[in-house]
Amino acid sequence: MNKTKETLITAFALFSLFFGAGNLILPPLLGFKSGDLWWLVTLGFCLSAVLIPILGILAHAKLQGTIFDFGKKVSPTFSLVYSLIIYAISISLPSPRTASVTHEIAIQPFFDTPYLLTSIIYFGLVFLFVMNRSKLLDILGKLLTPAIIFILLMIIGITLFSEDFNFGISQFKSPFTDAILEGYQTFDAIGAVVVGGVIIVSINLKSTATYADKRSLIRRAGWLGGLALFLIYAGLILTGALRHNNFDGEITRVALLTGISIQTLGSTANLFLSLLVSLACFTTAVGVVTGTADFMKSRFRESQLAYNITAVVGCLLGVLMGQFDVAYIIAVALPALMFIYPITIVLIVLNVVPNKWASPFVFKAVILMTTIFSIPDFMNSINLGSYLGNINPMIPLSDYSLGWVLPALVTFIIANLLRKTPPQNADDPA
Incomplete structure (x- = not known):
């Protein structure tokens, strides 16, 4: 073929x-x-x-x-x-x-x-x-x-x-x-x-x-x-x-x-x-x-x-x-998506960027931060956002249910700056 x-x-x-x-x-x-x-x-x-x-x-x-x-x-x-x-x-x-x-x-x-x-x-x-x-x-x-x-x-x-x-x-x-x-x-x-x-x-x-x-x-x-x-x-x-x-x-x-x-x-x-x-x-x-x-x-x-x-x-x-x-299925799906979708997006991006920018340390730090900042959006999607008090207004883009984006990006940059040893296959361009 x-x-x-x-x-x-x-x-x-x-x-x-x-x-x-x-x-x-x-x-x-x-x-x-x-x-x-x-x-x-x-x-x-x-x-x-x-x-x-x-x-x-x-x-x-x-x-x-x-x-x-x-x-x-x-x-x-x-x-x-x-x-x-x-x-x-x-x-x-x-x-x-x-x-x-x-x-x-x-x-x-x-x-x-x-x-x-x-x-x-x-x-x-x-x-x-x-x-x-x-x-x-x-x-x-x-x-x-x-x-x-x-x-x-x-x-x-x-x-x-x-x-x-x-x-x-x-x-x-x-x-x-x-x-x-x-x-x-x-x-x-x-x-x-x-x-x-x-x-x-x-x-x-x-x-x-x-x-x-x-x-x-x-x-x-x-x-x-x-x-x-x-x-x-x-x-x-x-x-x-x-x-x-x-x-x-x-x-x-x-x-x-x-x-x-x-x-x-x-x-x-x-x-x-x-x-x-x-x-x-x-x-x-x-x-x-x-x-x-x-x-x-x-x-x-x-x-x-x-x-x-x-x-x-x-x-x-x-x-x-x-x-x-x-x-009904669309309504039921929303809370699950608000939590798991940001993690999925970050995993995809980290696996696409060059390996020298995606060491195990970077993966751990960015995924942890993404998970933490996805919780408020998840809570809001099930009408429990009031339990978070005044946290939501303090998170950039939280009004758009995208509160995880900037924390993930900032963590990615900082984690790469703090990285002390090069990852394996760091010369891989893909």
């Missing part, structure tokens, strides 16, 4: 593994509320939903291991606990949410059936794909992703050529930071450390290329997949902004996406939207469950039984949580 073809297939696979329920329903409503500041909202959303996840893929290209390798410079115990938390969140929230979104958009308009039936059938199919993971990369890259992109481009293109470029007034108090936090709900930073491992394993199953060749392939595919995500997100946000007069101001995420589809694709809207949702959500669920099963397999001496049991448990959790509606 030539390099161009291999890069395209891997980039398509990355796109489809990232592009799930949240990626589909979040951008249009962001645009709908953004008004003439849609471009600023796009930048904020893509910072947390595109740039950080792609940096996560680049970190995987450098490490070429599993999620466990992301935190091993802090300590093996931290890395294990972090990995277990990430996988527990992944199979309990974003994976089931894909089934819930599929039901609300793709099933309810046609059949009066319960969420439970959809979840059972949905995760039964997910299980079949997970157990045939050697074919995962080709199936995702060659068949599913082009269909997803085609349908999205139809919706975006029709809007751009049929609507006047008139925008409303932004409903956001802080468009840029609000969009960053909305990007958390895509789970894509978490997805990067999870599904990046899936890509690594899938490539290893098919290729005997050198470390350098695989690193180059993943980097090229990562940036190409990131560009595709950016263009699609920008298009969906702009689509929502241009149609601000077409819907009620209190419309939900799912209802807006459905309405836009009907206006752009006419009588065939439900059919196209059903296909889009099914493909986008399904590929994400497969990636999450496969990544979780891969990790548990690696922790139990490459035991296939551990892989199989994890796949079963992941799909059963999907059936259980998939019975709830989308709005």
Whole structure:
């Protein structure tokens, strides 16, 4: 297989593994509320939903291991606990949410059936794909992703050529930071450390290329997949902004996406939207469950039984949580994201920067500070911020739920200044 073809297939696979329920329903409503500041909202959303996840893929290209390798410079115990938390969140929230979104958009308009039936059938199919993971990369890259992109481009293109470029007034108090936090709900930073491992394993199953060749392939595919995500997100946000007069101001995420589809694709809207949702959500669920099963397999001496049991448990959790509606799952996810997302972002960045700036001491110091300053945002998300007294006003950016950013950055700089001995592989430029 030539390099161009291999890069395209891997980039398509990355796109489809990232592009799930949240990626589909979040951008249009962001645009709908953004008004003439849609471009600023796009930048904020893509910072947390595109740039950080792609940096996560680049970190995987450098490490070429599993999620466990992301935190091993802090300590093996931290890395294990972090990995277990990430996988527990992944199979309990974003994976089931894909089934819930599929039901609300793709099933309810046609059949009066319960969420439970959809979840059972949905995760039964997910299980079949997970157990045939050697074919995962080709199936995702060659068949599913082009269909997803085609349908999205139809919706975006029709809007751009049929609507006047008139925008409303932004409903956001802080468009840029609000969009960053909305990007958390895509789970894509978490997805990067999870599904990046899936890509690594899938490539290893098919290729005997050198470390350098695989690193180059993943980097090229990562940036190409990131560009595709950016263009699609920008298009969906702009689509929502241009149609601000077409819907009620209190419309939900799912209802807006459905309405836009009907206006752009006419009588065939439900059919196209059903296909889009099914493909986008399904590929994400497969990636999450496969990544979780891969990790548990690696922790139990490459035991296939551990892989199989994890796949079963992941799909059963999907059936259980998939019975709830989308709005409920998004609300439940917020506190977990406010705590674990900053730690994930910092781990990604530290694994991307040159090794000479990311010694074990730097990892420990920055992660500790990030964890401490994520607690107030977490407390605020569960309405317990009052217990912190006057601490919140003293933390820079805490009003934007980003109180961890400056402490992490300052700690990174100070820790590097205090570093007495060079880290291993300090001459590694990546």
